[in-house]
Amino acid sequence: MLETKKFSPPRQRAFDARFEAQKIAFGPVVFHCVRYAWKRGMLEALAETGDRGATMDELEAMGRWSRYALKLVLESCLSAGVVLIEDGRWQLDKTGFCLISDDITRINFDFVHDVCYQGLFELERSLDAGKPLGLSHLGDWTSIYPALSQLPEPARSSWFAFDHHYSDTSFPDILPDVFATVPRRVMDIGANTGKFSRAALAHDALVELHLVDLPPQLGLAEANLTQAGLRDRAHFHPRDLLDPDVPLPADMDLVWMSQFLSCFGEEQIASIFRRVRAALSPTGQVLVMDTFWDRQRYDIAAYCLINTSPYFTAMASGNSKVYESADYIRLAEAAGLRLQTVRDGIGYCHSLMRLVQA
Template sequence: MLDKKFSPERQSAFEARFEAQKIAFGPVVFQCVRYAWKRGMLQAIADVGDTGLSVEQMAASGRWTPYVLKVVLETCLSAGVVYLSEGRYVLDKAGFVVLTDPITQVNIDFNHDVCYQALFSLEQSLDAEKPLGLKVFGDWPTVYEGLSQLPEPARGSWFAFDHYYSDTSFPDILPDVFATAPKRVMDIGANTGKFTLAALGANASVKLHLVDLPGQLAVADKALQQAGLRERASLHPTNLLDDGAALPDGMDLIWMSQFLSCFSEDAIASIFRRVAAALSPNGQVLIMDTFWDRQRYDIASYCLINTSPYFNNLASGNSKVYQSDDYVRLAKAAGLDLVTARDGIGYCHSLLRFAKGD
């Protein structure tokens, strides 16, 4: 595992105290910057370039009062999103990122629409190891049972977050998927069928077996029918938290993408045992996931590490973004050995290939 230290080597006591205050006021800064982005303040400033805009000039548009502008833009100033030049606000580099970077916008929407209200219950969720924050949306044991029923904008932001991180990786990994010429592929945690559609489109002879909860498979079923690929796909509604729920056997390849991080270590161990039993004699397992210890840049590790509280508070109560060694250890216990590991896929994915041990 790569060593990680997110603070500067020679951080002074004064600098450390400043960083601590950023943590203390983090929720306030988040909401004000989001407001400035969503309500068009940042765009209005960006439109005039380096000349910037004064509060009076912006208020003259009638879109915001001077009071609101001062409250929001002063917080943005403190966060390095804008800067002041001769009494005018100018977009700074962090503000440009908020305004133009899709992954930043996806992360902001996810944290606001899905996580923000629920995080008030994080303390209780951590103590109980149950997703108690989920109550802000509905009465489900985990978020996965309620995905198809989440209210908007939470539902849209959840899927945008999930797909943005995974979809960019699919074109890169399809050669890995078909490297062993599999004929029967099982997609565990198929969700809305994105990977299945990509695999069926890339190979005319392969057959896919989709495993997920009924609600997700209903969405995947519709997508497969619309694409004219339904006849090469079999749906297997399964609750993987049920240790007795067996998987279809004789699989040449079993695929799991951003799936195992939804479960506790005990549940992952159970899934690995059933996966091993479902493989054909020469079958293999491909796992694509976001491991915080395999990232080249600290910014990626930072985002991944701070996604783990969502898994505790909303998803399942006992899952997280794992280190890669956790998967390798749990797979080994189920009789699966790591064959290869490939990093740098998409934004922050790695691909682990396993096979049955001797």
């Protein structure tokens, strides 16, 4: 049995549980107040005062915010542990320091606000329909993936910052895994902007990369690989993987999929695994890197991953999510693949599955 981790928030007393319930009820209100304090510079201003802090009069004298805005927003921040007040002086608390200095916190905050927030109002309808009905707040598309290069700002920048921050930290660590079997023909499914393909081509002068994705993403990937001087060993295969009859390039020594399968529902994942199995050479293998909420060392990571799933529902596809590892293993086995190894703790929260032909 594959060992997994348990997501285990602490048990609560009845009074504490009631307080936690109110935090959920007022969560959207607090989110916007804290965001205002961060984006409009209130938190930075308090950070500059250090342990001394600042009175309301001193903050108002800066001329950047009305007294009304200061009181309303900072009081909400106080309720969330972002700031504290002692002897009439406002100071930045540890959570506030995270907001202004911690990359993951700031990237998650921007992603939720710029990409997800308005669309999540349509979560109920999206769940009922199995379609990302919240995406209409960003544009007229049936799914977010063909639209990534066309998203309006700041949603586009926040989406790519979110995606790249999590995946880029993992690439340097996994290249020895990728080339452990000395593959010469590698297929990168869901190539996106070509980040992995670029790293793989630079790592091994003999490998050929076959990039599979939608045409807009392949256009970005080709431009990036051309700029890096790596275009000659890259081959581009535009495919809509939602079509179960679309085959993949054949005779691959290794198929790589990173944060890709979570973009699809289980039926579609099963179809992709079947086509991947058919695309392998006789000794070919599959590497799947993804974020499984049940394989996280810390509850904070599991919390973030679990609550990324509604983005997939309301904004991305309507039927995908952050999966448990057992879901992928079950679907891969049904396609004729078998789990050989799994390695956790890659980058911030990734695991790497190596699948071989059963």
